[in-house]
Amino acid sequence: METVRLPRVMQDTAIKERCRGKSIGLVPTMGALHDGHMALIRAAREENDIAVVSIFVNPTQFAAGEDFEKYPRDIGGDVEKIRELADVLFLPDVSALYPEGHSTSVDVEGLSGLMCGAFRPGHFRGVATVVLKLFNIIQPTRAYFGLKDYQQTAVVRRLVKDLHLPVDVVLCPTVREADGLAMSSRNAYLAPEERKAAPVLYRALAAGADAIKQGEKNASRVREIMREVLAREPLVKEVDYISAYDPETLQELENVEKSGVLLAGGVKIGAARLIDNLVFNGLQ
Amino acid sequence: METVRLPRVMQDTAIKERCRGKSIGLVPTMGALHDGHMALIRAAREENDIAVVSIFVNPTQFAAGEDFEKYPRDIGGDVEKIRELADVLFLPDVSALYPEGHSTSVDVEGLSGLMCGAFRPGHFRGVATVVLKLFNIIQPTRAYFGLKDYQQTAVVRRLVKDLHLPVDVVLCPTVREADGLAMSSRNAYLAPEERKAAPVLYRALAAGADAIKQGEKNASRVREIMREVLAREPLVKEVDYISAYDPETLQELENVEKSGVLLAGGVKIGAARLIDNLVFNGLQ
Numbered sequence: 001m002e003t004v005r006l007p008r009v010m011q012d013t014a015i016k017e018r019c020r021g022k023s024i025g026l027v028p029t030m031g032a033l034h035d036g037h038m039a040l041i042r043a044a045r046e047e048n049d050i051a052v053v054s055i056f057v058n059p060t061q062f063a064a065g066e067d068f069e070k071y072p073r074d075i076g077g078d079v080e081k082i083r084e085l086a087d088v089l090f091l092p093d094v095s096a097l098y099p100e101g102h103s104t105s106v107d108v109e110g111l112s113g114l115m116c117g118a119f120r121p122g123h124f125r126g127v128a129t130v131v132l133k134l135f136n137i138i139q140p141t142r143a144y145f146g147l148k149d150y151q152q153t154a155v156v157r158r159l160v161k162d163l164h165l166p167v168d169v170v171l172c173p174t175v176r177e178a179d180g181l182a183m184s185s186r187n188a189y190l191a192p193e194e195r196k197a198a199p200v201l202y203r204a205l206a207a208g209a210d211a212i213k214q215g216e217k218n219a220s221r222v223r224e225i226m227r228e229v230l231a232r233e234p235l236v237k238e239v240d241y242i243s244a245y246d247p248e249t250l251q252e253l254e255n256v257e258k259s260g261v262l263l264a265g266g267v268k269i270g271a272a273r274l275i276d277n278l279v280f281n282g283l284q
Numbered sequence: 285m286e287t288v289r290l291p292r293v294m295q296d297t298a299i300k301e302r303c304r305g306k307s308i309g310l311v312p313t314m315g316a317l318h319d320g321h322m323a324l325i326r327a328a329r330e331e332n333d334i335a336v337v338s339i340f341v342n343p344t345q346f347a348a349g350e351d352f353e354k355y356p357r358d359i360g361g362d363v364e365k366i367r368e369l370a371d372v373l374f375l376p377d378v379s380a381l382y383p384e385g386h387s388t389s390v391d392v393e394g395l396s397g398l399m400c401g402a403f404r405p406g407h408f409r410g411v412a413t414v415v416l417k418l419f420n421i422i423q424p425t426r427a428y429f430g431l432k433d434y435q436q437t438a439v440v441r442r443l444v445k446d447l448h449l450p451v452d453v454v455l456c457p458t459v460r461e462a463d464g465l466a467m468s469s470r471n472a473y474l475a476p477e478e479r480k481a482a483p484v485l486y487r488a489l490a491a492g493a494d495a496i497k498q499g500e501k502n503a504s505r506v507r508e509i510m511r512e513v514l515a516r517e518p519l520v521k522e523v524d525y526i527s528a529y530d531p532e533t534l535q536e537l538e539n540v541e542k543s544g545v546l547l548a549g550g551v552k553i554g555a556a557r558l559i560d561n562l563v564f565n566g567l568q
Contacts, residue, residue, distance in 0.1 A: 103446065104392050104442060111387065133447055136449055166295060
């Protein structure tokens with residue numbers, strides 16, 4: 001595995017390889033890699049000639065007061081995990097991706113203000129901006145995202161379509177711990193008791209999904225069922241949101257249909273803000 | 285010359301040609317082509333294997349109440365002018381560049397709110413968004429812009445740098461009528477008397493430039509000199525702005541230096557809003 005730090009070097013290499021007919025699979029990450037990332041990287045490796053992993057803790061996607069400074073970083077451990085799998089590690093400095101005088105941002109309106117976006121102002125603008133930069137620099141044939149960050153995947157798919165980017169966005173299933181907790185770098189923030197409580201979010205979503213499978217069509221009833229599960233866990237400090245949404249527009253639903261429903265929630269447990277979702281639309 | 289309407293066809297062709305080692309020169313226009321455009325197209329033809337002209341009257345760069353509906357359109361005449369010069373005319377429909385559910389926009393903050401931006405809310409967001417789309421679709425090696433739209437060139441250069449776009453932005457001198465009026469598709473709005481009055485904007489900028497050449501360093505004095513010239517022409521209905529600016533940041537200057545000054549103005553004469561500029565920084 002080669003490590004590349006400079007955008008210009010990465011871009012020149014990528015354009016050269018693409019023109020030689022090689023496909024490039026990109027897995028954009030913020031590091032602190034877990035099995036969810038590893039599944040994306042294996043998919044990128046299997047489906048492309050060249051697998052590129054980017055590690056960049058993107059400052060612009062952290063809202064004011066969020067955990068940018070203490071976001072888990074473990075470059076040494078990450079390199080160990082991916083060195084046999086990835087061909088290139090793209091590891092830019094902040095000043096390389098946001099040069100002096102930087103003032104361009106990309107906004108996917110509508111999608112960005114809903115769900116997590118309502119609680120993380122500017123978050124998806126930062127995501128869209130950095131993803132576009134990475135696509136321009138790495139020129140991927142395919143880019144791999146985990147469905148655990150469902151809203152992010154919706155924003156990226158819309159970005160790609162609206163800006164006519166020649167990239168296939170590949171979505172991979174959420175990878176879970178044995179007790180159902182969705183894998184996330186932020187799970188590292190959980191104290192042992194909180195870690196034991198954390199799968200409650202998955203259980204709440206699963207209870208909503210069960211109700212739908214059993215024929216429940218009233219979205220507010222599904223919402224109540226999920227909130228009741230969360231309410232039984234005292235370590236849930238705050239429920240930012242949990243509801244049934246349209247998987248494309250992310251608008252909250254009044255009536256649910258098995259063929260197209262996103263159940264998603266965001267909660268605070270201890271110092272961690274956890275998100276998770278289950279989607280019924282053929283994607284998962 | 286081949287006419288291509290579909291973004292996907294244009295993009296596939298462009299990627300294929302680029303990978304065959306061919307360079308692509310793009311001249312993005314809104315049509316109603318004049319000698320200023322023609323100079324850009326000749327430059328694109330001379331410096332590249334393939335010259336692409338795009339014609340697209342971009343709705344998102346017109347502010348509310350502006351002249352989108354009556355903006356001059358003359359596809360037949362445009363095709364006659366460029367058929368021997370351009371290799372490809374890219375002529376997309378609005379629905380092809382802004383598909384249903386479109387919600388992505390690109391903002392170059394700072395630069396976009398100044399000068400013309402203060403009078404045309406959202407204009408440069410629309411420009412940046414459509415230029416990015418065109419770059420993604422046409423994959424140009426070089427893109428050609430006229431210095432008459434100086435602020436636009438500053439926004440595009442910043443966009444290219446911030447988003448790491450592999451495009452060379454080439455700036456070409458303003459082409460003028462014999463009496464000094466900068467060529468513009470909007471000059472067609474001028475009634476005969478207004479047309480005779482219109483070079484006053486150029487004369488005002490030239491008077492400011494003369495004062496600087498003669499050693500004037502006080503920007504407000506230069507501004508006064510330019511405003512006095514405009515004030516002597518009764519057909520100037522409104523002066524949106526006219527001043528001395530930093531050519532990079534577009535911030536209004538207090539002290540002028542010959543080595544780096546942009547003199548720029550925007551005025552209304554009859555139904556036309558005219559802009560022009562002179563820049564001293566080695567670019568012109």
